[in-house]
Amino acid sequence: KVRPRAAKPNEELANILLEIGEYEKNVNLQPFKYQAYRRAAQSLSEHPEKIKRIEDAKALKGIGKRISEKISEYLKTGKVSKLMEARKNDKSKILKELTRVAGVGPSHAQKLLSEGIKSLEDLKSHQNLLTHQQIIGLKYVDDFEQRIPRSEMAEIEKFLFEKIKKIDKDYTITLCGSYRRGLESSGDVDLLITHPNYVSLRYAEEYRLKATKNLIIETKKSPIDLLKNIVNKLSEIGFISDTLALGETKFMGVCKVAHDKLHRRIDIRLLPYDEYYCGVFYMTGSDVFNRDIRKIAKEKNFILNEYCLRKLNPDGTPGKALKVESEEDIFRHLGIDFIPLEERY
Numbered sequence: 496k497v498r499p500r501a502a503k504p505n506e507e508l509a510n511i512l513l514e515i516g517e518y519e520k521n522v523n524l525q526p527f528k529y530q531a532y533r534r535a536a537q538s539l540s541e542h543p544e545k546i547k548r549i550e551d552a553k554a555l556k557g558i559g560k561r562i563s564e565k566i567s568e569y570l571k572t573g574k575v576s577k578l579m580e581a582r583k584n585d586k587s588k589i590l591k592e593l594t595r596v597a598g599v600g601p602s603h604a605q606k607l608l609s610e611g612i613k614s615l616e617d618l619k620s621h622q623n624l625l626t627h628q629q630i631i632g633l634k635y636v637d638d639f640e641q642r643i644p645r646s647e648m649a650e651i652e653k654f655l656f657e658k659i660k661k662i663d664k665d666y667t668i669t670l671c672g673s674y675r676r677g678l679e680s681s682g683d684v685d686l687l688i689t690h691p692n693y694v695s696l697r698y699a700e701e702y703r704l705k706a707t708k709n710l711i712i713e714t715k716k717s718p719i720d721l722l723k724n725i726v727n728k729l730s731e732i733g734f735i736s737d738t739l740a741l742g743e744t745k746f747m748g749v750c751k752v753a754h755d756k757l758h759r760r761i762d763i764r765l766l767p768y769d770e771y772y773c774g775v776f777y778m779t780g781s782d783v784f785n786r787d788i789r790k791i792a793k794e795k796n797f798i799l800n801e802y803c804l805r806k807l808n809p810d811g812t813p814g815k816a817l818k819v820e821s822e823e824d825i826f827r828h829l830g831i832d833f834i835p836l837e838e839r840y
């Protein structure tokens with residue numbers, strides 16, 4: 496199901512806040528302020544009516560004192576002086592340019608700047624200052640900035656499904672992230688996989704009875720090839736072009752689904768069979784939605800993370816992981832109504 500396109504009467508204001516947030520992050524190295532601006536921008540962007548009075552803005556989620564001052568100024572004058580300040584800052588332009596490279600964060604960008612790097616051109620001739628991951632980020636900087644249209648995501652999904660099932664039909668795979676939430680475009684590909692032969696220690700006994708052969712229990716010692724086999728195959732057939740990082744349960748890299756398509760960032764995670772749906776729930780997001788739902792869980796004396804859902808004991812320690820065999824199970828345990836994918840902002 497695709498999310499319906501909504502009218503966004505506060506988009507201009509939301510974009511101003513986002514731009515100030517980026518300035519806080521890149522120039523002032525204030526990631527938490529950035530998060531706050533992003534939250535406020537999200538609230539405004541979703542609000543269906545045009546904000547005309549500061550009281551209306553203050554009533555929205557995520558709008559605190561400092562941000563509401565900026566909104567006040569905008570409502571009165573149509574401008575925000577903090578934004579003017581940000582746009583005038585020369586450093587700001589360079590840092591924005593350098594942080595276009597995936598893997599170059601604000602503080603590394605400032606370090607590069609202090610070593611005289613002022614543009615991507617400069618960087619190309621000073622690759623010794625970059626890590627392997629950043630070199631790949633630089634190589635595909637233009638491609639990575641392009642969102643992936645939903646139609647291409649669907650093509651990637653179909654491709655992956657076919658190729659992975661051909662390796663072993665028992666793999667379960669789910670394309671998560673913004674695509675699963677029904678967005679029209681995505682920033683990257685978030686793929687989760689599991690296999691009935693791979694379980695966490697906590698459910699090992701139960702699954703040992705069900706598994707047909709080769710049960711692998713998650714321990715530090717036994718090497719797990721379930722992800723490596725997929726990555727090798729996808730590289731061999733030219734779908735994966737670069738590897739940023741490959742571990743037993745996590746792959747980060749670059750893929751391209753067809754000749755006329757761009758290079759895309761792809762993350763693949765291998766999860767134990769019994770932890771799959773907590774992982775799917777987490778990786779579906781959004782990150783803001785996840786934070787909200789974890790807060791709700793906590794209020795109800797549960798602790799939810801990407802691996803499991805546990806009830807808290809009276810002394811505050813987590814109890815045994817609850818059995819979760821679908822996303823619905825998570826909502827059921829928490830005692831709240833199922834939230835449809837396209838509503839998980």
Ligand code: DCP
Pocket residue numbers: 671672673674680681682683684685777778779780781782783785786
């Ligand atoms: N996630 C999270 N907290 C983070 C990062 C990620 O909860 N700090 C979860 C929720 C995200 C999911 O992981 O939805 C995937 O991360 P992405 O960064 O790929 O985010 P999206 O897929 O939602 O958006 P995009 O279209 O930009 O990839």
Ligand code: MG
Pocket residue numbers: 671672673681682683684685
């Ligand atoms: Mg994503």
Ligand code: MN
Pocket residue numbers: 672683684685762
């Ligand atoms: Mn991702």
